[in-house]
Amino acid sequence: MSGKTLYDKLWDSHLVQQRDDGSALIYIDLQLLHEVTSPQAFEGLRLAGRKPWRVSSSLATPDHNVPTTKKERISGVDGIEDPVSKIQVITLDDNCNEFGITEFNMKDIRQGIVHVVGPEQGATLPGMTVVCGDSHTSTHGAFGALAHGIGTSEVEHVLATQCLVQKKSRNMLVRVDGKLSPWVSAKDVVLAIIGAIGTAGGTGYAIEFGGTGIQSLSMEGRMTVCNMAIEAGARVGLIAVDDTTIEYVKGRPYAPKGEHWDMAVEAWKDLVSDKDAQFDEVVVLKAEDIKPQVTWGTSPEMVIAIDEPIPRPEDQKDPVKKEGYARAWKYMGLEGKTMLADVTLDRVFIGSCTNSRIEDLRIAAQVVKGRKVASTLKQAIVVPGSGLVKAQAEKEGLHEIFEAAGLEWREPGCSMCLAMNADKLGAGEHCASTSNRNFEGRQGFGGRTHLVSPAMAAAAAIAGHFVDVNEFVKH
Amino acid sequence: MRPFTKHTGLAAPLDLANVDTDMIIPKQFLKSIKRTGFGKNLFDELRYEDEGQPDQECDGRPIRKDFVLNQDRYKGASVLLARQNFGCGSSREHAPWALDDYGFRSIIAPSFADIFYNNCFKNGLLPIVLQAEEVDQLFAEVALREGAQVIVDLENQTVTSPSGATFEFNVDNFRKHCLLNGLDDIGLTLQQDSAIRRYEEKRMNDAPWLFLPRGQ
Numbered sequence A: 001m002s003g004k005t006l007y008d009k010l011w012d013s014h015l016v017q018q019r020d021d022g023s024a025l026i027y028i029d030l031q032l033l034h035e036v037t038s039p040q041a042f043e044g045l046r047l048a049g050r051k052p053w054r055v056s057s058s059l060a061t062p063d064h065n066v067p068t069t070k071k072e073r074i075s076g077v078d079g080i081e082d083p084v085s086k087i088q089v090i091t092l093d094d095n096c097n098e099f100g101i102t103e104f105n106m107k108d109i110r111q112g113i114v115h116v117v118g119p120e121q122g123a124t125l126p127g128m129t130v131v132c133g134d135s136h137t138s139t140h141g142a143f144g145a146l147a148h149g150i151g152t153s154e155v156e157h158v159l160a161t162q163c164l165v166q167k168k169s170r171n172m173l174v175r176v177d178g179k180l181s182p183w184v185s186a187k188d189v190v191l192a193i194i195g196a197i198g199t200a201g202g203t204g205y206a207i208e209f210g211g212t213g214i215q216s217l218s219m220e221g222r223m224t225v226c227n228m229a230i231e232a233g234a235r236v237g238l239i240a241v242d243d244t245t246i247e248y249v250k251g252r253p254y255a256p257k258g259e260h261w262d263m264a265v266e267a268w269k270d271l272v273s274d275k276d277a278q279f280d281e282v283v284v285l286k287a288e289d290i291k292p293q294v295t296w297g298t299s300p301e302m303v304i305a306i307d308e309p310i311p312r313p314e315d316q317k318d319p320v321k322k323e324g325y326a327r328a329w330k331y332m333g334l335e336g337k338t339m340l341a342d343v344t345l346d347r348v349f350i351g352s353c354t355n356s357r358i359e360d361l362r363i364a365a366q367v368v369k370g371r372k373v374a375s376t377l378k379q380a381i382v383v384p385g386s387g388l389v390k391a392q393a394e395k396e397g398l399h400e401i402f403e404a405a406g407l408e409w410r411e412p413g414c415s416m417c418l419a420m421n422a423d424k425l426g427a428g429e430h431c432a433s434t435s436n437r438n439f440e441g442r443q444g445f446g447g448r449t450h451l452v453s454p455a456m457a458a459a460a461a462i463a464g465h466f467v468d469v470n471e472f473v474k475h
Numbered sequence B: 001m002r003p004f005t006k007h008t009g010l011a012a013p014l015d016l017a018n019v020d021t022d023m024i025i026p027k028q029f030l031k032s033i034k035r036t037g038f039g040k041n042l043f044d045e046l047r048y049e050d051e052g053q054p055d056q057e058c059d060g061r062p063i064r065k066d067f068v069l070n071q072d073r074y075k076g077a078s079v080l081l082a083r084q085n086f087g088c089g090s091s092r093e094h095a096p097w098a099l100d101d102y103g104f105r106s107i108i109a110p111s112f113a114d115i116f117y118n119n120c121f122k123n124g125l126l127p128i129v130l131q132a133e134e135v136d137q138l139f140a141e142v143a144l145r146e147g148a149q150v151i152v153d154l155e156n157q158t159v160t161s162p163s164g165a166t167f168e169f170n171v172d173n174f175r176k177h178c179l180l181n182g183l184d185d186i187g188l189t190l191q192q193d194s195a196i197r198r199y200e201e202k203r204m205n206d207a208p209w210l211f212l213p214r215g216q
């Protein structure tokens, strides 16, 4: 018998019951909750007279709807102008109080984007199963944890039973071999992977990311990669546990201590795929080939390296692709343009659960330091992923660098990632964004999103258009 | 979930094919944080003359008098007679929530959209597929006499018309079992609570650090 993949191991260690129809009951160790997908789950519990199975397995924080300007934030929940947003945030507070669930509310310095907060607190641990009513839950796979995004009825199911009904996915290995070039980041790696396998390439699979190009990444970089597994169609993204993982977790508030720590570390060492494990699919990329990436269209797979010309619809052979490209060209207003450098940018957004951690902010600050944002830009904002990231950045003086360069320094939240709060694109506006989705209307009705790394977004903010950050920093 | 065994109730005929979920509950009402309270906006566009808004009181709104649910003789209906492909369109679970909240227990039609059909079972509503002629007969009988009642018997899988004609219907055994016993997905999983607890105990031994209390 061949060995097990990391995914197989995680699955087996959480299997409560296999059912005849191929589905299984999987035990869930951690559920993260936020204000948008939880209210009806709590209401469902109440209507049925049920209680959460194990409250200590849940952790909540509002993120999608919270405003990010200091002015609005100062008055807490009352500062939220949109009535629906406000009700959702208040409801989360009320539900957590009622059921005794730990919540980092808007006034708590630990509040932030769920996928930033979980790992930051050591709530996300290797070997866990993690769920959240948000598709970017794959982020937590960076810790060698089995992490799924789920729907509202599943949120309720997990609250009530501590289990999720799942069918096992197939195994895919995406290996990035070699050494990444300077200024090429985790974001470029994952965009290049999506460009290579397509947004449906991972459908039905759990993707394990491996190879030296992945192993050399920090935990924050690994989270960026796993965050976007879902954009490649896979609900689950995974990276094997190594010293980098264990170093990161050590000493975090919710991480095990003392004797428990030693026991845990011993167990975590097994969270790698066996040498003789079989994958259903293997994809290999060369790290040296990956250049800074920019999306040009309305799907994350519509991505190119900064020095490549924008692919034209008329050059596509596949009629479906041709039509999709034509539609994306029109929506993105690319007529008459050859390179992405020809696109004049209106806004720049540095933030989201993909790229709002301290390393992301450090690198962006390094690029803009001593420079000024292009006068053609309407707005450039930097939104830290949590209150603690914000505090750390301020301790390092990063906020002063951003503000001196003309970027706005904001309060933590999802912000311009999804146009659910006040931070939005206007129709037709182009935005260099470090988020994860460039769908039509994602950042605001008619808004045009280009996904990039923090370094590329920072360089674009100064230049007013896309530039190769590697060239840019030389001048 | 409320069990469904046998139900006798007033039937309301909605003589319209391809009723989609946006007609059942228009999208402006989806922003709610609740899963109850949608009944007053069930079929909002068919039912009222103005455009309904969330949180609006519905009592004073101008109604479309000819719409079936606005007619006095169908007040208090709990069985909905419908035409083919009922519940098509977006997969919103708010549609069965709205029907349930209004007071319907069962919907009878010649065919249903797939996802809607499934969602009904999850929410204690019984969707019944009958032959087109049988549905026609029910429509005719119900129109004939005010207060006409229909009997829906899940145990025996029959629908009895106001005149006493009996029609049989099919239902998946597993779904039938769940509905008869009021088991939703969660209820089903909770039937396995001893397996879950066994797993938990073993896991607590192997990985105790996963079970530490989490203080505020």
Ligand code: SF4
Pocket (backbone or CB within 6 Å): A063, A064, A113, A114, A115, A134, A136, A352, A353, A354, A413, A414, A417, A418, A435, A436
């Ligand atoms: S930052 Fe964006 S993608 Fe991430 S959780 Fe928030 S809305 Fe979702």
